[in-house]
Amino acid sequence: DAGVIQSPRHEVTEMGQEVTLRCKPISGHDYLFWYRQTMMRGLELLIYFNNNVPIDDSGMPEDRFSAKMPNASFSTLKIQPSEPRDSAVYFCASRHLQERTEAFFGQGTRLTVV
């Protein structure tokens, strides 16, 4: 397996624009997590899904953020409208509860909002 795949790797956008980040989890994994990493706040959990259903979105900073998982092999994190303070590295991670407790992370998407 190629691991967790995120796209794009880098995104530069202007304030006010819509941004969509994409994630393909490892095949067969039943949990998917979205994290945000900044120098000030470290690694924060935004939302996680179990079997494509959102379980806990308490980490989503505000209504400008939304996440979907239409099927087991794809998830999106959308920011609309984007703001400069959204600039961060966004990570997607997946795991299989029954197989292992380990969460596998993607390479991340570095988002810059100017």
Add this chain to the structure above:
Amino acid sequence: QQQVKQSPQSLIVQKGGISIINCAYENTAFDYFPWYQQFPGKGPALLIAIRPDVSEKKEGRFTISFNKSAKQFSLHIMDSQPGDSATYFCAASKVYTGKLIFGQGTTLQVKP
């Protein structure tokens, strides 16, 4: 509310020395305590993990020490190497949810 506190923020160690990073947690419901290693431009990767029913776990040069009563755990890197230079994160979660709460991270530099 910060549930996992990590120290130090940065650490410089000579090659061959011992690196020690400490973490403390608040939620006694946590039952899974991993350490992740992150290199620049990469995502975090699991290094070693422990469950609260043991006080120590060793894998190669890496050891986790766990003190349940004090709600603390630490990572020891023996014979530290320049290739160990990275950012290390402790985390805690309930195994069932996998919802990892991370510490703030420690940047380790191992000097040759």
